Amino acid sequence: MSAHHRHRRTALAMSLAGCFALVLMLVPPAHATFPGRNGLIAFHSETAAGTQIFTVRPNGHDLRQITHVAGDAIRVDWSPDGRRIAFEIDTPDKPYVALMNADGSGLTTLPGIGLFNGDPSFTPDGRWLVYSFSNEEHGGVAIMKLDGSHQRLLINDDGSDPNVSPDGRTISLTCNAFPQVLPALCTFPSTGGPIAPITPFTADVGDKSDWSPDGRQLVFTDHADANRRAPGVSANVEVVRRNGSDYHRLTHYSGGQVNAFAGSYSPDGRWVVLRLEDHGQFGLYRMRPDGTHLRAILPLSPLAPRYIDWGPSTGHSQGDNNQSAN
Numbered sequence: 001m002s003a004h005h006r007h008r009r010t011a012l013a014m015s016l017a018g019c020f021a022l023v024l025m026l027v028p029p030a031h032a033t034f035p036g037r038n039g040l041i042a043f044h045s046e047t048a049a050g051t052q053i054f055t056v057r058p059n060g061h062d063l064r065q066i067t068h069v070a071g072d073a074i075r076v077d078w079s080p081d082g083r084r085i086a087f088e089i090d091t092p093d094k095p096y097v098a099l100m101n102a103d104g105s106g107l108t109t110l111p112g113i114g115l116f117n118g119d120p121s122f123t124p125d126g127r128w129l130v131y132s133f134s135n136e137e138h139g140g141v142a143i144m145k146l147d148g149s150h151q152r153l154l155i156n157d158d159g160s161d162p163n164v165s166p167d168g169r170t171i172s173l174t175c176n177a178f179p180q181v182l183p184a185l186c187t188f189p190s191t192g193g194p195i196a197p198i199t200p201f202t203a204d205v206g207d208k209s210d211w212s213p214d215g216r217q218l219v220f221t222d223h224a225d226a227n228r229r230a231p232g233v234s235a236n237v238e239v240v241r242r243n244g245s246d247y248h249r250l251t252h253y254s255g256g257q258v259n260a261f262a263g264s265y266s267p268d269g270r271w272v273v274l275r276l277e278d279h280g281q282f283g284l285y286r287m288r289p290d291g292t293h294l295r296a297i298l299p300l301s302p303l304a305p306r307y308i309d310w311g312p313s314t315g316h317s318q319g320d321n322n323q324s325a326n
Helices: 003-008
Strands: 038-047 050-056 072-078 084-090 095-101 108-110 116-122 128-134 139-145 152-155 160-164 170-175 184-189 217-222 236-241 258-265 272-278 281-287 295-301 306-312
Touching: 038 072, 050 084, 072 116, 084 116, 095 128, 116 160, 128 160, 272 295, 272 306
Parallel strands: 050 072, 072 306, 095 116, 236 258, 258 306
Antiparallel strands: 038 050, 038 306, 072 084, 084 095, 095 108, 116 128, 128 139, 139 152, 160 170, 170 184, 217 236, 217 258, 258 272, 272 281, 281 295
């Protein structure tokens, strides 16, 4: 984890700036985030030329590297129409929010309100990007249009991976209550109010989480940091309802040598995509939202898919809906 990401995940105070009044206007509740037919799956992975972004069909065909940036291209998020990808570019100087077409063309970087800006995700209407930022002393979450205009501060406290719920009423993020406390999955209302943890802080939640397409629950990883796991403890994929109830595991690995890391739901809501790590090998897998029917998309290999996001089909040839949803 880079230094600016470590900084962003420390000292999240449990109070908010009073800057939420405009959020519902910016995030219309009439749309859902990623509903529809299943399209391409995107993720980042290390290469000889830095970390880059890849896409693959849900049946494992047509694996493609779509970025070749100087630095690292990380933390992908699909637009609701499946035509664009928001992501973060890390350079030796600073990270930037970036935007590109689904095939990697048309790459642009966007200004942010912080010294470091990243973790972008689309709002349900596809017109705005929510992102996290940090400065020398503190961080927060902000929103901007796709051209970088109309910047708005949402919260003035640290957090990572902010995501807007399908109904536009709630934003989730990985947060810390105090320094040296393990991360939890938290939410706050778009209209204002306190940040609330919906998982225990003992869970050590990973950066990547995702709302289900119906907005009823979120998927995330527990015991995500290998450096903080006790011997014999494995990372596993879990789900929790948006109010913090029905918190339970979908995978049940133990021993520390096999681990599962959450990616996202499929747009049709019938699958969860994840990374499986098995004794130093990595695979891209999918399973049903109840944890059954685990299947390989990309079998175990040295390629490690991280920050996985399953995009919707554009209605052309990019998806593979029949094979991905059966």
